């Protein structure tokens with residue numbers, strides 16, 4: 044990720060009056076003292092660009108700018124430079140503090156709109172100023188977040204708003220294509236058990252097969268029961284095997300050790316979320332104790348069947364691992380608690396029904412509150428002792 048060229052990174056820039064707290068916000072969001080902060084208006088004179096990894100958002104450039112209300116001949120030059128930054132911005136944070144009117148901000152917002160730049164209103168200094176946002180919300184058709192950069196209040200909310208409003212071309216463009224070559228043979232193991240919907244394949248299977256085809260490789264789809272005999276009848280070894288995580292153990296035992304194996308859920312962890320975060324989150328399972336509380340979060344609201352992965356299998360495996368009772372909450376759909384601190388671990392579904400932004404904003408909340416998160420497949424791989432094996436190809 045460090046090698047991502049600057050042009051491909053999401054550019055997040057701060058605009059606003061001098062002294063509104065732009066530099067302080069950059070420092071709070073990045074958790075680093077990157078920009079000089081002072082009580083003297085006009086502290087930041089030149090744009091400050093910083094390429095960084097803003098987890099779980101990925102590679103970004105954060106740009107601090109000079110106040111757009113700068114004065115004098117030099118001030119005018121600084122304002123011109125700030126407008127140049129607007130041209131390369133993907134997300135603008137327009138910073139507000141208390142003011143008798145917001146005519147200047149309206150002017151700047153017009154400029155941002157002209158350039159089609161996604162804008163988030165950031166109301167700063169809520170620790171000491173009482174800013175009424177009803178008027179602001181009427182004047183500006185943008186999402187608002189109220190924060191204190193100085194006291195680090197609601198910085199997590201601000202990060203979530205950035206992720207949720209990021210332009211959609213910020214989505215990853217392939218699920219598995221980046222590790223395939225044209226003509227590769229991929230065996231897709233798709234159990235058609237009681238949980239499989241009648242007459243069709245499920246979304247992650249369809250998406251993975253489509254992605255394999257789009258990369259000029261071959262997708263050979265089999266049920267787990269047929270895997271041994273079909274492997275035997277092939278005249279070459281598959282280049283990759285992708286299975287449903289629920290039968291990881293079984294498929295791993297069937298396959299010769301040198302055939303790369305992964306799962307739909309692990310591919311989804313990469314595509315929709317952050318595989319590194321899920322991998323380190325899964326390690327939390329090794330330090331769980333009886334009595335710990337665990338959240339199992341599903342993206343869609345489906346009717347739970349017998350042997351349901353979220354409601355039956357994962358709770359059972361976790362209890363076995365811990366060797367005692369644990370407390371389990373299950374949420375589905377849009378529900379995801381604001382306060383995650385009661386949880387020792389969060390286990391998320393593959394999120395095939397979620398956009399990357401939806402899942403990333405949840406990851407951001409977990410990171411902010413220091414709560415480990417993983418997904419179904421990554422957890423199952425860890426429980427079976429094969430997590431390294433099924434992620435080495437990435």
Ligand SMILES: Nc1nc2c(ncn2[C@@H]2O[C@H](COP(=O)(O)OP(=O)(O)OP(=O)(O)O)[C@@H](O)[C@H]2O)c(=O)[nH]1
Nearest residue numbers: 061062063064065066067081085086087191192193
């Ligand atoms: N009370 C309070 N003060 C803040 C907050 N954020 C910033 N400040 C103060 O506001 C002043 C200006 O902060 P900066 O971050 O330098 O503001 P800026 O928008 O970068 O200013 P220029 O670079 O001059 O355009 C400093 O004295 C900060 O300590 C906040 O959340 N609450």
Ligand SMILES: [Mg+2]
Nearest residue numbers: 065066086087
């Ligand atoms: Mg500044």
